[in-house]
Amino acid sequence: MGDRMTRVADARERTLTAPGIDGERVPMRDRSREEVDFCIVGAGAGGGTLGAKLAEAGFSVVIIDAGPHWDPTRDFVSDEAASHPLFWTDERISAGEHPIELGSNNSGRGVGGSTVHYSMIAMRAHPDDFRRRTILGEIAGAELRDWPLGYADLEPFYEEVEHDLQVAGPTFYPWGRRRKRYPQREHDLNACAKVLVEGCTKLGIPVAPAPIATLSAPHRGRSPCVYRGFCNYGCTTNAKSSVLVTYVPRAIRAGAEVRPGCMAARIEHDSRGLATGVLYFRADGAELHRQRARNVVVAGYAVETPRLLLGSASAMFPDGMANSSGCVGRCFMVHTGDQVFAKFPERINQYKAPPPGGAITEHFNRTIPGEAFVCGYTIEVVGPHVVDFASRMATSRGLWGASLRREMLDYNYWSGLGIVGEVLPRRDNRVELHHDERDRHGLPIPRVVFGYHGNDQAIVRHAVRQMTSILEAAGGRESWHADRTAHLLGGCRMGHDPHDSVVDADCRSHDVPNLWICDGSVFPTSAAVNPSLTIQAIASRTAARIRELAARRELSPHHGHAAPAARIHPAPRGTA
């Protein structure tokens, strides 16, 4: 790494503490000097969930995250503008035919990741979502693949995560495979959700209560939601089942160290091509630190995960780690998140209550007969806060100055709907490293290239028509449309074929057997549902598989196995 000093992290034994969820400090083990079983990069939906499960299984775990370890009782403010530190706003270059917006809508920074500010919609993907290639065949311009695992493989883990998060959902959910009842009951509807229910009922479109990972009843010292509506800016009441208040405290209790303020720079490997640890920068320091590990898990989400892999290129892995297939960074996807707003004669107060409002329709989440496109979308309720809403008014309707101010006086009378629309994977949509732009650590910044497939745009056109008619059926007027994307997926897809995918169904790299990827980047196709629950179910499954592999001594090839008992090994010092 050039002329920078590389050193092993602080050699003194320290007792660490971490923020608890009720304002207290909780003790935490210092594992900076150990060669841990797992070093996980990223403490979000994938990394946080996996870390907790692995630590509870007895493995020694360090989770590093670039952002802070939030204290939910102090760090979250009910203020849109002051909440920007929750988003990953490091410089990135967005390019391509349809460059996407990066930031608040699709990334998180800090322990808990984007689950700290996500909208909590906890949906399962459907059986067909895992078999897109088989069902749809070859589609020109798209690179459809079946997932190497199916709904049946994930079902028990969906159930487990729903239980861990205490998802509040309807007694009978009309779409998808028959399922067990949600652990908690659905929330009441806010006014925007009532608009959706009323409009859908008038048009004969089935609509149901939305499953939301927010408590509707007390659970183990956490209180139910009080419907403040600042969910997207960090929940101050802990009703929101973010990874920060669910899995992270479990991980710490089970002996994991969660180390905030650590920006991963590269993954190290030895002469056999096995990962040996992670080099990272402390918040604003210029020195590199090393965390030695028998296994490395990358859980940085669909931009940062490919970035770290590509940035870890070496003489042995000239195209980046785990990239012999050339798939790292490729087939990057988003969800279309277009929104339609309409004005109502009565007050709506769209900011109140969790933004998903409490109602949802998956009626169009299927290939609709007679339409010229495949796949579909889910219609959800949205409730942007004032600044967010004003910026949409400005960008989508071109309002500014006096006209924007006049329109914003009616902020409380607008109600909106949004979609999660399926986007087909295209090989040209990619994350790559910029050839000369560097970030403050001197790491190459990622360049995100994106363009829609024609099918994606046909879905959006259909969705905008439907959302407009639903809003109008409910009595809305003056509707307008804001185009938007949400969620980042793909870039390190899972698959059976090592020449055509980055990881296998266990999220284990085909090339580097002790390197794992555990986040939304492993999705081969996007599925028109909010991805967090699927990411967490995959993380839970990966943890279960790792336990099985460890029990069979098939986990860590260079150490025989990484079972919890066998912790003392000579520390490998492989550097790239």
Next chain:
Amino acid sequence: MSTFLGWNGLRWLNALTAIMVLLVMVDAFIGHYRSGFAVRAQYTPFLSGGAILIAAVLAGIAPHEGWALQLLLVTGAGGVLTGIVGAGYHHYYGITSKPGGYGWLLHHLMHHAPPLAPFALSAVGALAVLVATGLRGSGAVLGVPLRTAALCVVAVTLAGAALQATLLHYRGAFNNPLMYAPLTTPVLSAAAVPWLILTRGRWALLSVTVLFEATFLIGFVGLGMHLRGFDRMMGGLRVALPNVLDGPAMTAPALFSGFAAAGLTALYLL
């Protein structure tokens, strides 16, 4: 007729009526205040309940005055009617007029006007009618002996209250095992009463007595647990008002105790 602490069964029932109509009004006020008294009819339970309360107090002071008993009879009948009409209102405003209507029945039942709650006023009104009839010297209401009639009112009310409580506890995902309590002795009591009425057996009497006694106690446990429920809401009892408005029904569990006491009174003093 036997007495307890100097009062006969009817006077005890009258006292229970007065206490319970107060409890019913407290919960009705919390619920109706929470919805902002948006419909004028939401004031009705306090007019009707208040009248029953006054009449019961007067009948307590002057149990032999014809006008007082007449007043209790009329207000009691008014309470029965108000409860029935109220249930209609709860049905209309809680389900029919809500988005999604009957397609979202379970949702509306859980989240909006509690469908069976108004019948609590009917039950208390029925007790008032029964007391007034008895104190005026009649041994039967609508041809049914007082004791049997009182037991029937108690059984039906306990069953209804258990149903309503279960619905709301289901909404709370039975987050505490004690939330299953309304499904235990209250339901068994309600089921055992017909057995007693039909067989008049010793075992039936013993069972109903024990079940009523247990239900009486469970009501108090419920009161305590509902207080704890407020405390488990955001901010706990420090922000009592919003948590009382949004939390578990404050006085509802006491109705189990009240009606169980009414049942015991009917068993042993009527």
